[in-house]
Amino acid sequence: GTRTPVMKLLLTLVLAAQGFAAITYDNSVATSAQSYAPVSWTHTASGSNITMLVYVMVQPTADIVTGVTYNGIPLTRLTYSPSSYSYSAVYAYCLAGAPAGSHPVQVSFAASNYGWTYEISASYAGTASPCPTNLVTNLGSFNGYVSMSLSITTTSAGSWIAGCANNNQGFSTMPGTATAARESGGFIAIDSNGPVPQPGLAAVA
Numbered sequence: 001g002t003r004t005p006v007m008k009l010l011l012t013l014v015l016a017a018q019g020f021a022a023i024t025y026d027n028s029v030a031t032s033a034q035s036y037a038p039v040s041w042t043h044t045a046s047g048s049n050i051t052m053l054v055y056v057m058v059q060p061t062a063d064i065v066t067g068v069t070y071n072g073i074p075l076t077r078l079t080y081s082p083s084s085y086s087y088s089a090v091y092a093y094c095l096a097g098a099p100a101g102s103h104p105v106q107v108s109f110a111a112s113n114y115g116w117t118y119e120i121s122a123s124y125a126g127t128a129s130p131c132p133t134n135l136v137t138n139l140g141s142f143n144g145y146v147s148m149s150l151s152i153t154t155t156s157a158g159s160w161i162a163g164c165a166n167n168n169q170g171f172s173t174m175p176g177t178a179t180a181a182r183e184s185g186g187f188i189a190i191d192s193n194g195p196v197p198q199p200g201l202a203a204v205a
Helices: none
Strands: 007-015 024-035 039-045 050-059 065-070 076-082 089-098 101-109 114-125 135-141 150-154 160-166 180-182 187-191 200-204
Touching (some): 007 076, 007 089, 007 150, 024 039, 024 180, 024 187, 039 114, 050 065, 050 101, 050 187, 065 089, 076 135, 089 160, 114 187, 135 150
Antiparallel strands (some): 007 135, 007 160, 024 114, 039 101, 050 089, 050 114, 076 089, 150 200, 160 187
């Protein structure tokens, strides 16, 4: 079974478009486990210029994720962000130029002790290399925030905002995008479901 994560969170990053191609959402898969044993699942990606994003949330906050692979290819860690308000931490990993097809995603941990983990893989086509470096997080306790917000800056036309959040964390992106939730449950992927109209500062709330 699964349980709802105890941490309020928003994590966002900027996906840049590849040349004149438009970014498109491809696929996402969510899973969870009750131990720090390796977790694996199958993700099917399609299209070209694919960026694979994997988000992991763990309880407690110890830095225990040792690596993430897709089709045996290591992903780059973008962030490890522990919350000072609760016993959870969130990670983001990325693989630019990911292969199309159905391949295993595997998350490895430093220990196999009991603990809850939540994982999401999300793929987007038409994205530029390398992996995004513009990433912002806002973490808090489950009961500590009614709402949360952050700001992130896009620098090129056609960029998307992507990230992860709690399912009980209402969210929207501005300006002018129709935010989509990918998957459902206690830990979900989100994105702007289209390009941010103009480069510049965008708010996620």
